[in-house]
Amino acid sequence: MKLHACLLTAALLALPAIDALAQTHGNDKPAAAAAQPAAPKAQQPAKPDAAAGEAKFTATCVACHGAGGNSGIPANPKLAQQHPEYVVKQLREFKEGKRQSPVMQGFAAQLSDADMRNIGWYVASVKAKEGFAKDKDLVALGEKIYRGGVPDRQIAACAGCHSPNGAGIPAQYPRLSGQHADYTAAQLVAFRDGARKNSLQMTQVAAKLNDREIRAVADYIAGLR
Numbered sequence: 001m002k003l004h005a006c007l008l009t010a011a012l013l014a015l016p017a018i019d020a021l022a023q024t025h026g027n028d029k030p031a032a033a034a035a036q037p038a039a040p041k042a043q044q045p046a047k048p049d050a051a052a053g054e055a056k057f058t059a060t061c062v063a064c065h066g067a068g069g070n071s072g073i074p075a076n077p078k079l080a081q082q083h084p085e086y087v088v089k090q091l092r093e094f095k096e097g098k099r100q101s102p103v104m105q106g107f108a109a110q111l112s113d114a115d116m117r118n119i120g121w122y123v124a125s126v127k128a129k130e131g132f133a134k135d136k137d138l139v140a141l142g143e144k145i146y147r148g149g150v151p152d153r154q155i156a157a158c159a160g161c162h163s164p165n166g167a168g169i170p171a172q173y174p175r176l177s178g179q180h181a182d183y184t185a186a187q188l189v190a191f192r193d194g195a196r197k198n199s200l201q202m203t204q205v206a207a208k209l210n211d212r213e214i215r216a217v218a219d220y221i222a223g224l225r
């Protein structure tokens with residue numbers, strides 16, 4: 001979307017300039033102006049089509065992931081406002097079996113690369129609904145782990161990669177803020193126990209977290225905004 005807007009702005013800005021050029025040089029040096037080679041176009045894949053992504057999403061995915069990807073079901077991740085590159089990576093890896101999920105592998109298998117990109121750019125454009133931390137006893141521990149890690153066990157601070165407010169860092173580090181605690185906890189357990197093997201970085205981070213720490217940090221993340 002941003003790229004699209006940029007290109008559009010650039011094109012609009014360039015128009016009067018081209019006009020002016022044509023008017024100044026049009027009469028005296030038409031041949032020279034015509035001989036100007038066209039600016040080389042950068043080699044880019046076709047632009048993602050968020051409207052097509054919305055149509056596809058609404059036809060199949062909405063039942064579990066909610067309107068616009070704002071899932072209301074704790075086991076189903078919110079996708080709204082997630083970085084599109086991360087969404088595409090996950091869909092591709094479900095399709096290839098690199099990330100396993102009996103539910104998602106079937107749905108991802110039916111998507112083309114273009115579908116994945118269109119859906120990714122669509123959900124990224126939807127604003128995420130905020131979540132809340134629920135466990136008063138654990139949230140302070142969760143905050144400590146999120147912001148500072150557990151230095152004496154070499155557990156890295158989550159904030160270092162996922163940013164202090166959980167917005168993530170495009171395109172590498174996914175957004176976590178507001179995610180359902182049940183989903184986040186399940187993913188951390190899956191990384192730790194080797195059921196989710198599509199990120200060495202996260203396998204290493206989760207390896208040393210115990211169940212209580214996982215519950216705490218997942219709860220804290222649900223309330224991040």
Ligand code: HEC
Nearest residue numbers: 060061063064065075076077087090091101103104107119
């Ligand atoms: C029947 C329910 C269901 C449907 C329908 C469904 N999903 Fe999912 N989706 C899930 C569940 C459950 C997970 C979590 C899988 C796991 O445990 O790793 C998930 C995970 C994902 C993830 C990974 C999110 C993350 O944060 O890593 C993406 C992306 C995704 N789904 C996209 C889609 C798209 C696109 C469609 C439609 C083509 C779709 N899903 C249809 C249930 C569903």
Ligand code: HEC
Nearest residue numbers: 156157158160161172173174184187198199201202205217
């Ligand atoms: C060194 C960088 C790094 C650190 C530190 C880190 N993460 Fe991650 N995390 C990642 C990357 C990269 C991914 C994307 C994995 C993928 O592509 O599937 C990720 C993915 C995740 C996911 C899956 C998101 C989803 O939607 O399925 C969760 C949950 C998560 N991290 C939680 C944490 C928590 C909690 C901590 C701190 C205890 C943490 N991370 C620390 C790099 C990091």
